Amino acid sequence: MVRKIIKVDVYSTEVEVIITEDIYTASGKLGYGWDEEMKYWQAGCQSLEKKVEENKWAIKYVIFFEPNPTAKTVLHECLHMAIRILCHRGFKITLDNHEPLAYLQEYLFGEVEKIVKSTHLALKK
Numbered sequence: 001m002v003r004k005i006i007k008v009d010v011y012s013t014e015v016e017v018i019i020t021e022d023i024y025t026a027s028g029k030l031g032y033g034w035d036e037e038m039k040y041w042q043a044g045c046q047s048l049e050k051k052v053e054e055n056k057w058a059i060k061y062v063i064f065f066e067p068n069p070t071a072k073t074v075l076h077e078c079l080h081m082a083i084r085i086l087c088h089r090g091f092k093i094t095l096d097n098h099e100p101l102a103y104l105q106e107y108l109f110g111e112v113e114k115i116v117k118s119t120h121l122a123l124k125k
């Protein structure tokens with residue numbers, strides 16, 4: 001199992017990236033639980049994102065991936081994560097105000113890509 005933290009200081013946010021063979025078991029063992037929302041992912045889960053901690057100053061999320069995730073899967077989860085972070089901080093994402101979303105998604109994707117590469121895994125096409 002690989003566990004790394006991405007800090008998004010401008011939004012007082014941490015995103016823990018976990019790469020593991022068994023997302024369901026890892027979630028329970030790490031104390032993140034497996035709630036009602038997550039039960040739908042039990043069969044064939046390749047990735048999952050979830051808010052795990054929050055206070056008025058900071059928020060922490062976790063993203064689980066199976067080893068060697070596809071670039072599409074990483075991009076997909078990074079979009080969810082970017083929207084969650086921005087909405088939590090009060091951003092209104094509109095046609096006239098979506099640039100912060102694009103930059104944050106790009107940043108998160110790049111950081112996850114570094115983590116995957118540093119673990120000698122690869123993003124599948």
